[in-house]
Amino acid sequence: MDKHIRKSANEAAEKIIEWGESQKIETCFERAEKMKPCPIGETGACCKMCHMGPCRLVGKNAEEEVVGVCGASLGTVVARNLARMIAGGTAAHSDHARDMAFTLLAVAEGEAKDFQITDVRKLYRVAGYLNIEFEGRPVIDVAKDVATTLIEDFGRQKGEINYLSRAPKKTQERWKKWGVAPRGIDREVVETMHRTTMGVDHDPDHILLQGLRTALADGWGGCMISTDITDILFGTPQPVKAEASFGIFKEDEVNLVVHGHEPTLAEKIVDVVSEPEMIAYAKSKGAKGINLGGMCCTANEVLMRHGIPTAGGFTNQELGIMTGLVDALTVDVQCIMPAITELSNKFHTKVITTSEKAKMKGAVHIEYDEHRAKEVAREVVRLACDNFQNRKATGSHITDKFPMIAGFSHEYIEYMQGGRWRGSFRPLNDAIMAGRVRGVVGLAGCDNPRVPSTGLHRFLATELIKNDVLIVSTGCGSAACGTSGYLTPEMALENAGPGLREVCEAIGIPPILHLGACVDNSRILTIASAMAAEGGLSDEIGGMPAVGIAPEWMAEKAIAIGCYFAASGVPVIFGGESPVGSSQEVTRIMTEVWIERFRGAMHFEPDPEKMLEIALNYIDNARAALKLRPYEPGRFGTERVLMDMAARREIERGVAKPHIGL
Numbered sequence: 001m002d003k004h005i006r007k008s009a010n011e012a013a014e015k016i017i018e019w020g021e022s023q024k025i026e027t028c029f030e031r032a033e034k035m036k037p038c039p040i041g042e043t044g045a046c047c048k049m050c051h052m053g054p055c056r057l058v059g060k061n062a063e064e065e066v067v068g069v070c071g072a073s074l075g076t077v078v079a080r081n082l083a084r085m086i087a088g089g090t091a092a093h094s095d096h097a098r099d100m101a102f103t104l105l106a107v108a109e110g111e112a113k114d115f116q117i118t119d120v121r122k123l124y125r126v127a128g129y130l131n132i133e134f135e136g137r138p139v140i141d142v143a144k145d146v147a148t149t150l151i152e153d154f155g156r157q158k159g160e161i162n163y164l165s166r167a168p169k170k171t172q173e174r175w176k177k178w179g180v181a182p183r184g185i186d187r188e189v190v191e192t193m194h195r196t197t198m199g200v201d202h203d204p205d206h207i208l209l210q211g212l213r214t215a216l217a218d219g220w221g222g223c224m225i226s227t228d229i230t231d232i233l234f235g236t237p238q239p240v241k242a243e244a245s246f247g248i249f250k251e252d253e254v255n256l257v258v259h260g261h262e263p264t265l266a267e268k269i270v271d272v273v274s275e276p277e278m279i280a281y282a283k284s285k286g287a288k289g290i291n292l293g294g295m296c297c298t299a300n301e302v303l304m305r306h307g308i309p310t311a312g313g314f315t316n317q318e319l320g321i322m323t324g325l326v327d328a329l330t331v332d333v334q335c336i337m338p339a340i341t342e343l344s345n346k347f348h349t350k351v352i353t354t355s356e357k358a359k360m361k362g363a364v365h366i367e368y369d370e371h372r373a374k375e376v377a378r379e380v381v382r383l384a385c386d387n388f389q390n391r392k393a394t395g396s397h398i399t400d401k402f403p404m405i406a407g408f409s410h411e412y413i414e415y416m417q418g419g420r421w422r423g424s425f426r427p428l429n430d431a432i433m434a435g436r437v438r439g440v441v442g443l444a445g446c447d448n449p450r451v452p453s454t455g456l457h458r459f460l461a462t463e464l465i466k467n468d469v470l471i472v473s474t475g476c477g478s479a480a481c482g483t484s485g486y487l488t489p490e491m492a493l494e495n496a497g498p499g500l501r502e503v504c505e506a507i508g509i510p511p512i513l514h515l516g517a518c519v520d521n522s523r524i525l526t527i528a529s530a531m532a533a534e535g536g537l538s539d540e541i542g543g544m545p546a547v548g549i550a551p552e553w554m555a556e557k558a559i560a561i562g563c564y565f566a567a568s569g570v571p572v573i574f575g576g577e578s579p580v581g582s583s584q585e586v587t588r589i590m591t592e593v594w595i596e597r598f599r600g601a602m603h604f605e606p607d608p609e610k611m612l613e614i615a616l617n618y619i620d621n622a623r624a625a626l627k628l629r630p631y632e633p634g635r636f637g638t639e640r641v642l643m644d645m646a647a648r649r650e651i652e653r654g655v656a657k658p659h660i661g662l
């Protein structure tokens, strides 16, 4: 890794940070430096479940010698804290999914006139998963049944959530065997909160199994429901060209940025910004037009479906304001720094909160209402236009931007491997079996100011593709790659290993596939299931030459995602210090025990070189267990050809002897 990087590995971000320093403007980067992380987690645990504490279980031999006032051991406290993080993350994704499901229901019941069923084919596909009859029925009736059935998954008390049946049979059997098949999404979150309150579940392994059940409710419930319904309402993504980084902002247009997670209002803003009346309104304020951009996961949603440019991920939100070019920043829920309202006072930016669930002091509140979605969207756009006139000369105007390709849904990846009628995962499986593609890594999660932000993503992305590993990325991991110029097919030519390059060139894809927002990690689950069903690799998700990495994670949602991948059979590597590192018992359960039971594990490893090594080891070991040809660098593609030509010349000159293969 480049050791000279300061706060951000992204050049444009670094320029803004430096400009901010010269202006004495503080951002998360300076706050991260000032606020040293509490060592609790890595070197001990704190229990705040009752008022006999908080109990600090610290010290060299805390695991053996220290207990809380009630007698809770370090392992118990560490497991409880992690399970609560999973519950928090699951609640966030799933509450977002619930809103999407109720929007679909409102559309089906004619109450949300500004929305339509955009992708009927996807609706039918989902109806098929749910055993809902769709042939010959009005689309709206099918949509109502789909929405109602998925809404039941939130409050179901017994049985299993619907989408578990989409996993390979063997994966499902493991879940049944270990009692982690989730019943209802809300039920698992509530039960985790109950079991981890004072005086209930004290066995770390047992607590963590409930943590996994909750995480599975997130992955195969909340996240998957959100992805599917968003596709039904707004279209299943297919490759689209866009741009990334701060240079997406325009000097002479109104810059409106959508930030947060729920795509409903953002979709309507996309609709209204091109309305002639809105453009005329912007012009009446002295602007040449309206330029819409995104940040964080809302950016990913509108990027995947409309090619709306992204200013980047989590750590870019303050920096975006500091360009001085953002006239309005709408936010809804999740990953919104409270610092942005205070910061916006130094510039002219209006921060607009839009969710009934989330307000911020110093922001304008324009509440989203699905019954009058376009009207709300127009109100937001008008406010941005009004504010254009208030732009000040101050700001770190940055022009850097990169082209990018996004929009790789499960459905499109299937389609690109055989077309509409013969789409499958066969070519990808074959490429992995042959060793052209060594394996697949899901590079996901947040960017984090505690490391040279976005730098770990960049390092791993470069090294993995060089090693012929295909990357699927989501969330701020995708934003990190996009703002570094890593999401173009040309990237394959320059940096990918020869085998991966051959595959990418044949199919016409970049070596890093942007799959969408964080909830769209569910696309990786269904892709892995489809690869298992295709044959030739593992017949379950576990055992595939596949790994998940979240090198810069920071949110509880990331922990929930990591755990649902681990429970589904994917070894996962998280960066940074381990939040469970103080307990050897919990660390062992999450690695050795989970691998045995589920074929997935969760590691915490701060060193990016080691992350890479662990990932490649998992991939190579999985290849060996599947009795696939061992991966051989340079066996395929141009590099191999060049090597062969050079070797032949040596043979012809009598310098070397012929050997097998030549």
Ligand code: BF8
Pocket: 261, 296, 297, 313, 314, 334, 335, 444, 445, 446, 447, 475, 476, 477, 517, 518, 519, 554, 555, 557, 558
């Ligand atoms: O859900 S990757 S910083 S924006 S938590 Fe947040 Fe992390 Fe970004 Fe999207 Ni996901």
